[in-house]
Amino acid sequence: MSSAVPDITLNDGRTIPQLGFGVFQVPPAETQKAVETAIEIGYRHIDTAQMYGNEAGVGAAVAASGLNRDEFFLTSKLNNGFHLPDDARRSFDETLKALGTDHIDLFLIHWPLPGRYNGDFVQTWNTLEEFYRDGRARSIGVSNFTQHHLGRLRAETQVRPAVNQIEVHPYLTNDDLRTYNTENEIANEAYSPIAQGEVLGDPVIVDIARQAGKSPAQVVLRWHIQRGDIIFPKSKTADRVRENFEIFDFELDGSAMASITSLDRGEKGRTGANPDTMNWIPEN
Numbered sequence: 001m002s003s004a005v006p007d008i009t010l011n012d013g014r015t016i017p018q019l020g021f022g023v024f025q026v027p028p029a030e031t032q033k034a035v036e037t038a039i040e041i042g043y044r045h046i047d048t049a050q051m052y053g054n055e056a057g058v059g060a061a062v063a064a065s066g067l068n069r070d071e072f073f074l075t076s077k078l079n080n081g082f083h084l085p086d087d088a089r090r091s092f093d094e095t096l097k098a099l100g101t102d103h104i105d106l107f108l109i110h111w112p113l114p115g116r117y118n119g120d121f122v123q124t125w126n127t128l129e130e131f132y133r134d135g136r137a138r139s140i141g142v143s144n145f146t147q148h149h150l151g152r153l154r155a156e157t158q159v160r161p162a163v164n165q166i167e168v169h170p171y172l173t174n175d176d177l178r179t180y181n182t183e184n185e186i187a188n189e190a191y192s193p194i195a196q197g198e199v200l201g202d203p204v205i206v207d208i209a210r211q212a213g214k215s216p217a218q219v220v221l222r223w224h225i226q227r228g229d230i231i232f233p234k235s236k237t238a239d240r241v242r243e244n245f246e247i248f249d250f251e252l253d254g255s256a257m258a259s260i261t262s263l264d265r266g267e268k269g270r271t272g273a274n275p276d277t278m279n280w281i282p283e284n
């Protein structure tokens, strides 16, 4: 992969660019253009999901780029209504078709859905293991899993998740779960890295940004990079997409890192759903 973006090595030996572009809430009709802009800027890692309804736009942008498929790192996620094995197989085929590829770089279980399917995300994981073994998913992982979900996978399945994609930002540092992931060689992917914009006006962050000569978003994204997490901020605004990419020419010192980490509000800082109660299945 060519760019200043560092690679992280996953537990299966594959590598993933530490910075990518997320497309949650990018409308399907605008996704191709948004991803083309990101590709022009230099992004090669794109994070989508069946739930976002915009995989085809991602695929169209990759095709239009004229770059080789292996220049890209593409992630998608199994939608909540498709945990049963045959549904997962069918929807995985649709994901590959929409993305216009015969393999995906990383495929995740989007949510563990504790109250659905008798909580049997283990069976769902076994189905993702099939995709991994037949080579159509180069890496497999999970999202919104906590320690007890991961403990079951560890005890009852063969392939360890390569990543756990969880909410992490200065208002929800999620450090206990991050540490658990690290101890189990599961890479941390930090979603909603700027808390969907909510942390950008924080006086501590604004002050550090002023001193660094950078924007609040750049400072927060840099904080994630220095913590070693994989991030994929989302923006529909080209200037912001560029700004979010320009985070490799400065460094935060230990005191700035600690000040940002101390903004943690625990559960109160969460912007999305709680993994232990989230059972929502989209209508389609």
Ligand SMILES: NC(=O)C1=CN([C@@H]2O[C@H](COP(=O)(O)OP(=O)(O)OC[C@H]3O[C@@H](n4cnc5c(N)ncnc54)[C@H](OP(=O)(O)O)[C@@H]3O)[C@@H](O)[C@H]2O)C=CC1
Pocket (backbone or CB within 6 Å): 021, 022, 023, 024, 025, 047, 048, 110, 143, 144, 165, 166, 190, 191, 192, 193, 194, 195, 196, 197, 200, 215, 217, 218, 232, 233, 234, 235, 236, 237, 240, 241, 243, 244, 272
């Ligand atoms: N696995 C999961 O359950 C989840 C995964 N995700 C993934 O994580 C990605 C990122 O998280 P997301 O929830 O989108 O939130 P982010 O933390 O990336 O924030 C996105 C918001 O911040 C704004 N923004 C982006 N860059 C800047 C900037 N430089 N200055 C000011 N504002 C900015 C955007 O506005 P605008 O677009 O208008 O420019 C948008 O409103 C998602 O796209 C998705 O891929 C997210 C949620 C859940």
Ligand SMILES: O=C1CO[C@H](CO)[C@@H](O)[C@@H]1O
Pocket (backbone or CB within 6 Å): 024, 049, 051, 110, 272, 273
């Ligand atoms: O990725 C996601 C984006 O937001 C959805 C809810 O609004 C979440 O369910 C999902 O995890």
